[in-house]
Amino acid sequence: MSDTERHTISVLVDNEAGVLARVIGLFSGRGYNIESLTVAEVDAANALSRITVVTTGTPMIIEQIKAQLDRLVPVHKVVDLTNDGPYVERELALVKVKASGNRRVESLRIADIFRARAIDSTGESFVFEISGSTEKLDAFIGLMEPLGLVDVSRTGVAAIARGMEGL
Amino acid sequence: MASREMTGSEIVLKALVDQGVDTVFGYPGGAVLPIYDAIFAQNELRHVLVRQEGGAVHMAEGYARSTGKVGVVLVTSGPGATNAVTGLTDALMDSVPVVCLTGQVPTHLIGNDAFQEADTTGITRPCTKHNYLVKEMEQLPRVMHEAFHVARSGRPGPVVVDLPKDILMGKGAYSGPENFVHRSYQPGTKADAGAIAEAVELMANAKRPLFYVGGGVINSGPEASKRLTRLVRLTGYPATVTLMGLGAFPASDPQCLGMLGMHGMYEANLAMHGCDVMINVGARFDDRVTGRLADFSPGSKKIHIDIDPSSVNKNVPVDVPLIGDAGEVLGQLLRAWKAREPRPDNAALETWWRRIEAWRSRDCLKFAASETSIKPQQAIKRLYERTRDRDVYITTEVGQHQMWAAQYFKFEEPNRWMTSGGLGTMGYGLPAAIGVQVAHPESLVIDIAGEASFLMNIQELSTAVQYQLPVKAFVINNQWMGMVRQWQELLHGGRYSESYTAALPDFVKLAEACQWTGLRATHPDELDDAIDAMIATDGPVIADIVVEKEENCFPMIPSGAAHNEMLLGPDEKAEAPVSEEGMVLV
Ligand SMILES: Cc1ncc(C[n+]2csc(CCOP(=O)(O)OP(=O)(O)O)c2C)c(N)n1
Ligand SMILES: [Mg+2]
Numbered sequence: 001m002s003d004t005e006r007h008t009i010s011v012l013v014d015n016e017a018g019v020l021a022r023v024i025g026l027f028s029g030r031g032y033n034i035e036s037l038t039v040a041e042v043d044a045a046n047a048l049s050r051i052t053v054v055t056t057g058t059p060m061i062i063e064q065i066k067a068q069l070d071r072l073v074p075v076h077k078v079v080d081l082t083n084d085g086p087y088v089e090r091e092l093a094l095v096k097v098k099a100s101g102n103r104r105v106e107s108l109r110i111a112d113i114f115r116a117r118a119i120d121s122t123g124e125s126f127v128f129e130i131s132g133s134t135e136k137l138d139a140f141i142g143l144m145e146p147l148g149l150v151d152v153s154r155t156g157v158a159a160i161a162r163g164m165e166g167l
Numbered sequence: 168m169a170s171r172e173m174t175g176s177e178i179v180l181k182a183l184v185d186q187g188v189d190t191v192f193g194y195p196g197g198a199v200l201p202i203y204d205a206i207f208a209q210n211e212l213r214h215v216l217v218r219q220e221g222g223a224v225h226m227a228e229g230y231a232r233s234t235g236k237v238g239v240v241l242v243t244s245g246p247g248a249t250n251a252v253t254g255l256t257d258a259l260m261d262s263v264p265v266v267c268l269t270g271q272v273p274t275h276l277i278g279n280d281a282f283q284e285a286d287t288t289g290i291t292r293p294c295t296k297h298n299y300l301v302k303e304m305e306q307l308p309r310v311m312h313e314a315f316h317v318a319r320s321g322r323p324g325p326v327v328v329d330l331p332k333d334i335l336m337g338k339g340a341y342s343g344p345e346n347f348v349h350r351s352y353q354p355g356t357k358a359d360a361g362a363i364a365e366a367v368e369l370m371a372n373a374k375r376p377l378f379y380v381g382g383g384v385i386n387s388g389p390e391a392s393k394r395l396t397r398l399v400r401l402t403g404y405p406a407t408v409t410l411m412g413l414g415a416f417p418a419s420d421p422q423c424l425g426m427l428g429m430h431g432m433y434e435a436n437l438a439m440h441g442c443d444v445m446i447n448v449g450a451r452f453d454d455r456v457t458g459r460l461a462d463f464s465p466g467s468k469k470i471h472i473d474i475d476p477s478s479v480n481k482n483v484p485v486d487v488p489l490i491g492d493a494g495e496v497l498g499q500l501l502r503a504w505k506a507r508e509p510r511p512d513n514a515a516l517e518t519w520w521r522r523i524e525a526w527r528s529r530d531c532l533k534f535a536a537s538e539t540s541i542k543p544q545q546a547i548k549r550l551y552e553r554t555r556d557r558d559v560y561i562t563t564e565v566g567q568h569q570m571w572a573a574q575y576f577k578f579e580e581p582n583r584w585m586t587s588g589g590l591g592t593m594g595y596g597l598p599a600a601i602g603v604q605v606a607h608p609e610s611l612v613i614d615i616a617g618e619a620s621f622l623m624n625i626q627e628l629s630t631a632v633q634y635q636l637p638v639k640a641f642v643i644n645n646q647w648m649g650m651v652r653q654w655q656e657l658l659h660g661g662r663y664s665e666s667y668t669a670a671l672p673d674f675v676k677l678a679e680a681c682q683w684t685g686l687r688a689t690h691p692d693e694l695d696d697a698i699d700a701m702i703a704t705d706g707p708v709i710a711d712i713v714v715e716k717e718e719n720c721f722p723m724i725p726s727g728a729a730h731n732e733m734l735l736g737p738d739e740k741a742e743a744p745v746s747e748e749g750m751v752l753v
Contacts, residue, residue, distance in 0.1 A: 014350075014351065060480060064477060064480070067477035070476065071321075071475060075351065
């Protein structure tokens with residue numbers, strides 16, 4: 001669809017059994033897209049977790065997604081970071097490349113440009129750690145492909161609003 | 168405050184009593200035996216033993232919708248819980264407050280495929296408003312009270328509490344409802360003042376206004392219906408009512424245009440199509456109501472009162488959302504309307520009413536009575552006429568008879584009409600009627616049934632007998648799954664594939680075998696006598712009303728068509744054959 005938008009949404013939830021299944025079930029049951037979804041406890045004292053979900057849809061669907069999330073009982077707060085002013089989002093990837101000779105040198109050179117760190121190496125391979133925007137990670141992985149990309153593990157997006165206000 | 172140690176089962180029962188519960192619809196089994204033991208030892212709660220767990224949930228729904236209270240169900244683990252799934256989904260779709268307690272295998276066996284283990288919270292997650300698995304004794308009182316809070320507040324719905332047997336048998340401290348405030352779920356009830364002003368402005372300047380009234384008004388409680396009636400009469404505007412909203416506004420009021428939607432009134436649907444300001448009070452723009460979305464009420468500004476923000480802008484974009492409880496928001500609107508002292512455009516309103524009267528004069532519910540066979544419309548019309556002065560509650564099954572009941576039975580008050588709207592569950596009506604009768608033992612409770620639907624929960628006949636519940640089943644017996652047959656006739660070239668029930672029971676003998684009274688009418692002359700005899704009989708009655716077999720239900724908006732493309736009767740042909748897009752719609 002032409003008027004599809006990409007939105008990053010933060011959801012503050014009770015860290016209780018089944019809460020992630022509720023959120024994922026909502027997306028699959030109603031046919032919404034999930035581009036990435038991350039979750040971890042962010043406030044142990046109050047047993048609160050933060051889910052960051054990147055989704056796409058028409059403006060009407062995006063509004064639905066937020067309203068549907070908000071009415072889940074263990075959900076405390078839903079914030080559409082994309083709508084609510086500037087925010088930063090980061091993703092982390094571990095990228096394994098098997099290469100020797102020139103290609104090995106080239107992979108290191110590109111890693112350097114992207115500020116990726118080699119966190120494991122053998123005579124014939126590296127594991128790079130890289131963080132940044134989704135696009136940056138896509139670009140890095142794309143460049144590694146012809147050099148001997150073996151494996152990728154990505155965390156999905158974590159995001160937070162700029163400025164001093166909390167969620 | 169925390170008090171003496173009790174068993175988990177005792178805590179469960181104490182919580183029910185403290186939540187105002189007087190009746191539980193249930194069926195025992197291994198995992199809930201401790202609760203049944205505790206039930207045995209008390210007499211504050213009445214337990215109604217059903218014949219299948221599916222029946223229990225519909226009974227709880229009937230109880231809830233006729234009283235405004237939370238209906239309560241108790242079933243065992245595994246098959247007990249899975250049998251409840253249809254009812255839970257039904258309650259979710261129709262926003263009925265139900266708390267369903269399910270037994271579960273002991274916590275240490277969960278996940279081991281133990282005997283009668285099912286992942287109840289997993290299975291019921293998408294068909295409940297919320298659910299809980301209680302894994303620690305300390306959580307039990309909180310979860311029990313929270314379940315009721317969630318079921319009844321905001322947009323009501325079903326809540327499952329899954330109770331492992333070791334929790335039921337363990338010991339813990341009880342704590343009353345006053346000690347718990349839900350930390351995240353506190354839905355608001357009042358609409359934004361600015362939005363109220365905007366809505367009143369739109370309403371005041373309307374030339375072709377229309378109230379569109381849904382089940383949210385009934386869920387809000389009887390006061391909401393009173394306020395709605397005041398507001399509608401104050402404005403002088405017409406009102407149409409959804410299937411779920413019947414009774415929220417008095418059917419006899421001249422401003423009432425009756426039900427709208429697929430089998431709604433001609434005048435209601437055309438008014439919906441032609442209005443310039445629509446005031447939706449607690450309805451959800453369901454596809455049965457809107458018809459083809461692209462042509463739904465194309466020229467109107469829309470005001471939408473709903474307690475569930477996710478209902479707003481879901482199918483139909485709305486101009487002024489009023490998020491809140493229907494009763495509260497109607498109160499706000501009434502005050503704002505009076506304060507504004509609107510001067511309506513009387514000339515425009517008069518023209519609007521004249522158009523409506525012209526549509527009305529088509530008399531879309533007229534039908535040709537027959538001298539030789541009972542027309543189903545006639546049967547329901549006569550049932551209404553002969554019971555209208557009584558204290559009557561109506562439930563239905565699903566099919567043509569349901570639509571005829573909605574058309575020909577007139578409701579003046581909320582909570583008198585119980586039907587499965589959103590899910591369309593055949594088999595709903597009999598158990599729902601039993602639940603209604605439990606709550607209103609002295610009232611006349613009638614299940615207007617189709618013979619096919621009636622068979623789907625027929626086992627509950629014996630529940631009615633056990634508790635001396637004098638429910639009446641008014642079976643519109645056309646021997647067909649009439650609604651299926653009608654669609655096959657209109658959409659599938661008259662190929663009547665598997666829609667005829669070839670070996671129906673003799674309902675009179677069936678009644679007798681189950682200790683009900685059986686009556687039959689086959690000729691129009693016998694109809695009134697059968698109705699009167701049914702009412703006059705003290706105990707439960709099946710009235711087998713053998714009707715014209717191939718009658719179709721009109722008016723009808725064919726699938727995928729718009730409100731102004733309605734068919735009024737069997738002699739009318741659709742302007743265009745049903746489109747491919749229409750064919751795929753349910
Ligand atoms: C549980 C269930 N299964 C199937 C259907 C589909 N369905 C809708 S109406 C209908 C026929 C109902 O027949 P009957 O109860 O005799 O009512 P009638 O239409 O003849 O009045 C069927 C099969 C349904 N609504 N519910
Ligand atoms: Mg039938």
